[in-house]
Ligand code: KIV
């Protein structure tokens with residue numbers, strides 16, 4: 205045998221010809237029936253399969269999410285699997301509206317053992333399978349189509365026969381058949397074997413059998429699978445007797461797309477796992493599928509409002525990790541590093557506040573993080589690549605400080621310098637600490653010790669304000685007095701007349717103030733923009749319960765910072 209080199213050794217997928225396909229014109233308008241296969245397909249792919257406690261915890265989480273059909277395992281495969289099935293049933297863990305599903309190969313002794321395992325359960329789907337693909341028929345079973353069909357129909361006969369007394373005894377028992385490796389099966393043969401199974405299970409429109417069509421190994425593009433499904437559904441005799449179910453794996457990384465196109469092609473049910481755990485590259489991810497629907501205005505009928513808790517449970521029970529960029533759930537998916545992204549998010553949030561729109565309209569955030577229990581606070585973290593607006597956005601979003609636009613560049617530069625210095629991104633609290641150090645707790649050459657204002661304002665005439673107070677300078681406290689047409693003007697004049705260290709040459713440029721609350725405490729924050737004697741911009745920030753005091757502190761902050769700058773240069 206001489207294997208062809210490199211890529212040439214692979215047999216390209218042979219698409220199923222189909223005329224006038226309809227699926228491209230469809231849209232997803234409602235949630236499918238969801239079935240979780242975490243505890244079976246997901247579990248069998250773990251380095252350390254889950255123990256009883258872990259499976260129980262996982263099961264309860266799936267129930268809380270709202271999954272109504274849960275494949276709990278392969279009870280005929282091992283004693284552990286059998287015991288877990290019994291504990292779920294006997295321990296009263298299964299709510300009345302939840303159906304457990306058990307998997308079994310189309311083999312007599314395993315089917316008999318499975319019937320034992322499910323005794324006493326209220327709602328059960330008995331899921332049996334055998335492989336049907338060309339490749340498996342050739343290399344694994346060495347059997348023709350009739351032989352493979354006989355395996356399936358013999359199993360169907362046995363299951364149907366064994367089920368009758370169980371159903372008569374009160375169990376809501378339904379059947380599911382999987383032509384395993386459906387994607388590698390000739391479609392006409394897939395139709396033939398599935399139709400035969402439906403016949404042998406006496407399926408009717410009132411008593412539908414689930415036909416689960418697995419992409420056991422994902423080997424083609426999602427549109428090609430959609431063509432196969434549409435072809436299969438069109439050709440299936442008595443299609444109304446079946447619930448068409450998908451079971452996509454993710455070998456090409458297109459499990460989600462395959463599922464979505466499969467739904468367009470007519471599938472009604474999806475088998476999936478949380479975060480896509482499963483054999484090899486995994487099963488399709490239920491979280492992504494559901495939240496994709498959510499972002500299109502379709503109710504997925506699954507609840508992921510607490511994605512962090514679900515992820516934490518998943519990581520603890522499976523010892524697997526959810527990637528940092530995993531859709532909707534990854535650590536970094538609500539984080540923007542690029543300055544232009546941060547700026548656009550900032551504008552989107554503002555637009556939503558100002559326009560009072562009731563729709564989500566924020567660039568770069570396809571979903572409101574709050575919908576999955578995530579917070580705005582970590583949306584933007586600052587690194588040396590971030591733009592000027594990013595730090596200001598964090599100050600606004602996380603701490604309620606609405607810095608004037610003109611100040612964004614100055615503070616952005618301070619934050620970037622620090623990020624370069626520490627060599628990594630800064631978190632929101634570190635950004636606040638920088639702001640505090642730079643502005644609120646800046647070293648005070650001048651300090652306001654005490655102040656009062658006197659004012660006289662008459663309609664039609666300029667107002668008159670007098671400042672009276674004490675200013676600390678170096679180790680002295682000096683009385684200060686100044687008059688002007690407003691408090692800021694009066695204060696400037698008082699500073700200019702100080703007996704020692706008079707402050708001269710500063711020009712007032714702009715002023716902004718707003719309230720900031722923390723808990724029950726509300727204070728005024730004031731931002732001052734001055735030109736220093738060299739005509740350079742300098743900003744100051746002051747905070748106080750008293751608005752006038754906040755603005756006077758802001759002026760002194762700007763002057764103190766400017767003096768500090770002088771000393772450093
Ligand atoms: O991937 C698969 O084909 C399966 C079947 C047992 C349904 O897991």
Ligand code: ZN
Pocket residue numbers: 245418420451453483487
């Ligand atoms: Zn599978």
